[in-house]
Amino acid sequence: MSLASEGADLSKPLDLAQPSLAGVEDYVALLKPRVMSLVVFTALVGLLVAPGHIHPVIGFAALLCIAIGAGASGALNMWYDADIDAVMTRTARRPIPAGRVQPGEALAFGVMLACFSVAVFGLLVNWLAAALLAFTIVFYVVVYTMWLKRSTPQNIVIGGAAGAFPPMIGWAAVTGDITLAPVLMFLIIFFWTPPHFWALGLLKSDDYARAKVPMLPVVAGPDATRRQILIYSLILAPVGLAPAVAGFAGLIYGAVALACGAVFVRLAWRVYRDRAGAAAATAAKRLFAFSLLYVFVLFAALLADNLLARLGFAP
Amino acid sequence: MSDDDGIVLTEEQKRRRRARSIAIALSLGVLVLLFYAVTLVKGPAVLVRPL
Numbered sequence: 377m378s379l380a381s382e383g384a385d386l387s388k389p390l391d392l393a394q395p396s397l398a399g400v401e402d403y404v405a406l407l408k409p410r411v412m413s414l415v416v417f418t419a420l421v422g423l424l425v426a427p428g429h430i431h432p433v434i435g436f437a438a439l440l441c442i443a444i445g446a447g448a449s450g451a452l453n454m455w456y457d458a459d460i461d462a463v464m465t466r467t468a469r470r471p472i473p474a475g476r477v478q479p480g481e482a483l484a485f486g487v488m489l490a491c492f493s494v495a496v497f498g499l500l501v502n503w504l505a506a507a508l509l510a511f512t513i514v515f516y517v518v519v520y521t522m523w524l525k526r527s528t529p530q531n532i533v534i535g536g537a538a539g540a541f542p543p544m545i546g547w548a549a550v551t552g553d554i555t556l557a558p559v560l561m562f563l564i565i566f567f568w569t570p571p572h573f574w575a576l577g578l579l580k581s582d583d584y585a586r587a588k589v590p591m592l593p594v595v596a597g598p599d600a601t602r603r604q605i606l607i608y609s610l611i612l613a614p615v616g617l618a619p620a621v622a623g624f625a626g627l628i629y630g631a632v633a634l635a636c637g638a639v640f641v642r643l644a645w646r647v648y649r650d651r652a653g654a655a656a657a658t659a660a661k662r663l664f665a666f667s668l669l670y671v672f673v674l675f676a677a678l679l680a681d682n683l684l685a686r687l688g689f690a691p
Numbered sequence: 692m693s694d695d696d697g698i699v700l701t702e703e704q705k706r707r708r709r710a711r712s713i714a715i716a717l718s719l720g721v722l723v724l725l726f727y728a729v730t731l732v733k734g735p736a737v738l739v740r741p742l
Contacts, residue, residue: 395704396711398711399711400710434729434732437725
């Protein structure tokens with residue numbers, strides 16, 4: 377019996393005559409809280425390092441809207457990808473394939489939150505930031521989820537842009553414009569996304585193949601994926617340093633970015649070198665784990681550097 | 692049971708419906724507080740802004 381048949385029949389239309397089985401925790405799961413935490417953190421950094429002042433209440437409203445917009449994207453992604461989620465072991469227990477939330481409920485939940493977050497963001501903060509949030513949601517749901525994910529192994533390269541926008545949105549919430557600094561923050565996440573997801577793809581390629589998702593390890597094979605991981609890591613390391621080189625961040629950030637970039641490239645090299653057996657899996661796991669740490673540490677360093685500079689403690 | 696009884700919820704379904712209702716109420720409460728706080732911060736002209 378397939379996992380799909382144990383849960384919801386995804387081909388059935390929304391049956392409003394059936395009482396919902398969804399608990400609050402299922403709706404929280406639809407928001408993809410772990411992804412949301414990264415989005416909120418990078419948006420917070422973008423908001424705090426932006427020049428200018430934003431009232432804490434308005435800043436909180438901005439972050440809330442960004443978080444809800446990200447959650448809406450997650451819910452709409454789960455609605456559209458319920459068929460894929462049902463056959464992948466990593467995602468089979470999500471609320472829709474498990475049968476606790478009907479697809480129509482997730483669709484309504486996601487559309488409502490998306491519209492609401494953008495409208496409130498525009499009314500309470502500013503419309504440039506709201507437009508960027510709307511673009512991010514549409515890009516993630518329509519361009520990535522509906523189009524690229526099922527059609528090209530470059531899906532997460534292009535789709536990764538959606539995850540790179542939050543610091544730019546946070547910046548725009550304060551300044552009302554876009555300059556080089558938020559573009560550099562965007563580029564860090566943009567070039568970080570492929571090695572991060574391909575490291576996971578190497579470990580879960582059977583899952584993706586079963587779901588017929590054309591991830592790079594499935595389509596081009598693990599060796600080509602390892603080469604791409606190394607190439608993107610070699611691009612990511614100098615891009616990570618760019619804020620310091622451009623004068624947007626100081627020595628503390630520069631030192632952290634240099635060290636983290638070196639570790640990232642070293643781990644990517646191990647993924648490229650160790651191609652068989654337990655060593656290959658270990659190398660991919662280590663790169664995946666460090667990639668999560670990398671983006672948090674880099675943005676935390678950017679924030680710390682900026683705050684110290686504002687307090688007059690810049691080295 | 693007659694047809695007029697409609698859908699009869701189980702205790703678990705009632706518990707989950709109640710939890711969802713409380714979550715919606717709390718969310719609306721947070722929203723009211725947020726709009727109140729923003730109105731205090733920005734003043735009564737909060738909705739008057741150039742597009």
